[in-house]
Amino acid sequence: MTFLAEWGDRSQLATIVLAGINDVAGVCVGGVLGHSICTGAAVVAGALVARRISARTITAVGAIVFLAFAFASLALGPGDGQTEVKIQV
DSSP, X not given: OHHHHHTTOHHHHHHHHHHHHSOHHHHHHHHHHHHHHHHHHHHHHXXXXXXXXXXXXXXXXXXXXXXXXXXXXXXXXXXXXXXXXXXXX
16 A cells, blocks of 8 residues: 555655666665665654653644644645745756
């Protein structure tokens, strides 16, 4: 499921472009190392947070934030508050 959700994200497209321009093996090793470091840091940070804050509190805060985003999206509507950025080439 995560694979499908992440299919075609910016980092994946950037990796494909880098592999096309540079050494494919080097890009693959760098991508795997970068992903491993980020995932490892997230696991360590999650373990540290879990020691200090209960799962129930994290769930409650997540629910409140989710509801806040839901109400904000209902109040603002699609496209409200977005600014258009034009890049000239």
